[in-house]
Amino acid sequence: MRIFEQLKRSFAITKKDLSIYYLKGSVIIQGLLIPAFVFISFILKREMSLDMMIPGLLGMALFFAVSAITPVITPWETRMRTFERLVSSPVYLWAIILGDIMASVLFGLFVVSFIVLAGIILLGVEIISFPLIFGTIIAAFCFSSLGTLISAPPADKPSDIMLIASIIKFPLIFISGVFIPITEMGVLKILSFFSPLTYYTDLARYSIQGTSYFSPVVDLLVLSVFTIFLFVIAVKWHEKSLDKRF
Amino acid sequence: MENIIKAERLKKNYSSFNAVNGISFAVKKGEIFGLLGPNGAGKTTTIRMLTGILKPTEGEVHIGKYNIQKESMEARQIMGIVPEMADAYIDLSAIRNLLLTGELYGIEKEKSIKKAENLLKMFHLYEKRNQKVKTFSKGMKQRLILAMALMNDADILFLDEPTSGLDVESVRLIRDLIRKFNQEGVTIFLTTHNIKEADLLCDRVAIMNYGKIMAIDRPEMLKSVIKKTSSVEVAFKNLVEEKVFNFKEIIEVKKMGDKFQLYGNKMEDIILFLINHSQKTNNEIISLKILEPSLEDIFVKLTQKNENF
Ligand SMILES: Nc1ncnc2c1ncn2[C@@H]1O[C@H](COP(=O)(O)OP(=O)(O)O)[C@@H](O)[C@H]1O
Ligand SMILES: [Mg+2]
Numbered sequence: 131m132r133i134f135e136q137l138k139r140s141f142a143i144t145k146k147d148l149s150i151y152y153l154k155g156s157v158i159i160q161g162l163l164i165p166a167f168v169f170i171s172f173i174l175k176r177e178m179s180l181d182m183m184i185p186g187l188l189g190m191a192l193f194f195a196v197s198a199i200t201p202v203i204t205p206w207e208t209r210m211r212t213f214e215r216l217v218s219s220p221v222y223l224w225a226i227i228l229g230d231i232m233a234s235v236l237f238g239l240f241v242v243s244f245i246v247l248a249g250i251i252l253l254g255v256e257i258i259s260f261p262l263i264f265g266t267i268i269a270a271f272c273f274s275s276l277g278t279l280i281s282a283p284p285a286d287k288p289s290d291i292m293l294i295a296s297i298i299k300f301p302l303i304f305i306s307g308v309f310i311p312i313t314e315m316g317v318l319k320i321l322s323f324f325s326p327l328t329y330y331t332d333l334a335r336y337s338i339q340g341t342s343y344f345s346p347v348v349d350l351l352v353l354s355v356f357t358i359f360l361f362v363i364a365v366k367w368h369e370k371s372l373d374k375r376f
Numbered sequence: 377m378e379n380i381i382k383a384e385r386l387k388k389n390y391s392s393f394n395a396v397n398g399i400s401f402a403v404k405k406g407e408i409f410g411l412l413g414p415n416g417a418g419k420t421t422t423i424r425m426l427t428g429i430l431k432p433t434e435g436e437v438h439i440g441k442y443n444i445q446k447e448s449m450e451a452r453q454i455m456g457i458v459p460e461m462a463d464a465y466i467d468l469s470a471i472r473n474l475l476l477t478g479e480l481y482g483i484e485k486e487k488s489i490k491k492a493e494n495l496l497k498m499f500h501l502y503e504k505r506n507q508k509v510k511t512f513s514k515g516m517k518q519r520l521i522l523a524m525a526l527m528n529d530a531d532i533l534f535l536d537e538p539t540s541g542l543d544v545e546s547v548r549l550i551r552d553l554i555r556k557f558n559q560e561g562v563t564i565f566l567t568t569h570n571i572k573e574a575d576l577l578c579d580r581v582a583i584m585n586y587g588k589i590m591a592i593d594r595p596e597m598l599k600s601v602i603k604k605t606s607s608v609e610v611a612f613k614n615l616v617e618e619k620v621f622n623f624k625e626i627i628e629v630k631k632m633g634d635k636f637q638l639y640g641n642k643m644e645d646i647i648l649f650l651i652n653h654s655q656k657t658n659n660e661i662i663s664l665k666i667l668e669p670s671l672e673d674i675f676v677k678l679t680q681k682n683e684n685f
Contacts, residue, residue, distance in 0.1 A: 135482055138479075138482070139479060139480050139482065142476060142479035142480055143480075145476075146465065146468070146476055149467075149468065149472075150465060150467045150468065210463055210466070211459075211461055211462050211463040212462070212463055212464065212465055214429065214459040214462055215457070215459055215462050215521070215524070216480075217429060218427055218428075218429050218452065218457040218459060219452065219457075219477070219480040219481065220448075220449045220450075220452040220453045220480070220481060220482070221449075221480055222449065372429070372430075373430060373431070376420075376424065376429065376430070
């Protein structure tokens, strides 16, 4: 019951985030355009088959959409002087962070369903499967938790955090089987095991191509473990940096 | 009256620096209690520890029957908080800001809307309720933030420098409303670096500097200290020497260029003495100013007093 009440308050934060940060033309267009461009450039350059590419695209689109805004919300609100009011209200820090996460999850799911829809209508790719839907939701939570973890250092300059975010996000794209399937990565394969994105792309490959490196159950399980781990670390770190934020 | 805020041996260290250095005090239910001190005294750090935003390095805080560390959510449910230089969400309208606050305190929607509309009227913001806060002046924003702190019918309001840097009209409205809510039974804890504000609003004032509370008393005490540290600044047409100010009511004389600052308890007598001197020696007074004491002066006075104990 207490938890339920906190979740309701989290959702108030989600609604606030959506209307302030996400429901903006520029943000939505960016969320859709970046994957679209990458997609087109791939079609033009490579002779990779569509069902090879779509899983990577899906992973990348979800990853970027979900982790675009989450890292900057806390530094931004610290700077705009709304954060102290928020943490002084009767809402636990975990519930505040969860509120931010849910907003980006909803946004990510919107972007991804758009891409999936485009894939189905334009290209006739069969992609919808139960593990993929389930996996997409978990992965959205997972990448979003990573986003809030990035926002934990007590900076109030969104640009500083953006830099950190880029340093973490871009390399992850290259080691997660987005562009190059894990099987073709050689020794670097080991690195890919540490990226949650690997398991989501793998799951998408399974759903679309019918073959994958890990089994879908392993993918879902590892994604869940990553999610919980990243969320807990993010909350702990945010608690720590609260002292230095003000 | 029972104590509603109790702080015991509160201490906050930032690495090796003591921002708050072991302070204890209690605020009674229904009081307006002021924490007065210059910039850097430790007021904000103190209020953040009282409201559970910062963990004290040492010491304990009780809000009503709750320990702020262990039961922070329950305690906050009965507190309204206006942090220092806080802002509302500028991309949301005034009413959305209030309703969001309502949701954060778990107030049901109908009640929240009613309460928000009432507060908007009270704070003279009703006409602009649907405008984005972006378009608000600083004073309007501060009124809105105060209204947000009142959404949950708090028993205690914590206000960190509530009128600092605002326009005269907003300052007056905010002070009036602080008094009004206090009369309705809300306990008020505020910080200020403004002696006048402390005097105008507070039932009791704690004077803080260098992380320590140097005195807690009614504002009357402040006034007596202020009197003792008032001074007159005077300049004569023809230069005079320090020794002409040999008068029993003048406690201290400071030469400031061609002017003199004269400290004493009875300003009227000192001024009369100066006029007399001017007439007797036919030396025109070209400027005469009564100087209000700075907070610094008061602290110096208080520290001296403490050393004498
Ligand atoms: N996060 C922090 N890290 C280090 N020092 C701090 C921090 N916050 C405040 N201080 C220092 O603590 C002292 C008290 O600050 P503060 O409580 O804000 O004073 P006031 O509100 O009375 O102006 C100041 O010297 C300030 O520089
Ligand atoms: Mg302060």
